[in-house]
Amino acid sequence: MKFGKGSSSIDVNVATRAALFHEVTQRLAARDGFALATLNLDHLSKLPENAVFAEAYKAHDLVVADGRPIVWMSQIAHQPLELMPGSDMIVPLCELAARSHVSVALIGSSDEALSGAAAALCHKVSGLEVAFTHAPPYGFEPTGDAADAIFADLAASGAGLCFIALGAPKQEIFAARGRTQAPEIGFASIGAGLDFLSGHQVRAPKIMRMLALEWLWRAAQSPRRMIPRYAKCFAILPGLFVEAFQLRRQ
Template sequence: MEFHIQDQVIRISPRESVELLAVLSQRLRTQEGFALATLNLDHLVKLYSDPAFVVAYTRHDLVVADGNPVVYLSRLARRPVGLVPGADMVVPMMQLAAETGTRVALVGGTEATLHAAAERLCACVPGLQVVARIAPPMGFDPMGPQGEAVIAQLRASGAGLCLLALGAPKQEMLAARAHAALPQMGFASVGAGLDFIAGTQLRAPLWVRRIAFEWLWRMLSNPRRMMPRYARCAAILPDLMAGAWRLRG
């Protein structure tokens, strides 16, 4: 499945979680870096209005479908992909890191959130080494001196895998920049994944996620923030559906 945005192509690959984990295992074992983005409808809204975000996304060599609407669009295009939520990949990625002896860095949120997330991940993944916890300041600019400072900290940490929980587009823009500067390191943007691990945000119950109503759970949990977001997402769906239909060939 692919999306054509501002003369650029964003292609979903790997297509399934099993395939993704196989690729990540190989990359970590060979110390071949990567930048992993988790595409959802909110990202597509931002991509259509932010050329810098598009450039950052095209510099990711791994992109998975993080939202059910993206999965449904892929089916409409007859190029189906599976749902691979970034939050669901956090623990499996940490297990791969432990298995391969890869040290981990966490970037995003607050010091308290990162500390809690690191403690819980180390408790459930034996052998995991979290060697850096970096909480950028408010107003963090991934493309300015602050971004360069984070990259310097990552370089000094000796980490081989970095989880970014800064929200879009900051996490993807930092991942693209850091991947170019540190090509041996893997960067995975996981959104609220660390908040869920730390317990600072409550994720929808599993049964809600299984019936594809996590979006409703999130909207009811924070309507002031989420309702405008979902309205913007709904507004671009007709164009996305038309584009998916054209891909049927």
């Protein structure tokens, strides 16, 4: 299903977890790299304002639905998508990597968070190897020389799957560049997922996630940063629902 209009429109091209895991398994086995993005309302609010972000998003091989509103709109349009938040995909993707004898890498956040996330993942996933971790400094540019140095280190590490926790749009821009700089590696952008695993951030309780209230939890945790973000997300909702109804009629 396609979301948005014009040059910033994005096609969610993987509808189910089963389809995603099948595709990732095949690519890991063949050492055929990929870029995986999890589309949410925050991304949709930023894409029309950032041509570099939009171009990077279009370079992704796999795009899934992250966020209840995305799923609701797909249901209205009669093109249903499964909910696949990036944070929920980390452990299952690590299980696929371990079964394929592929090591993983963690990029972003802080050294302490990456260390904690690596330990948590190795505890949860038998046989998993974390081959490389790197926490870029403040002000890191995903298309600069520092990024190219990371890609070189990634390739040398032998990792076949890299989780990126740099926040949007940096993580998606980094992943898109990785498709050419490290073409044998799969890149998955997962936002705050590594911080959740390490305990550096506390994720909303499951009941709030089930009720589509995770945004409220995050806004309460960091109001100065999150409330303006969610205000922009709510502002684009009416137009997106209109587009979904138009797709339904078609």
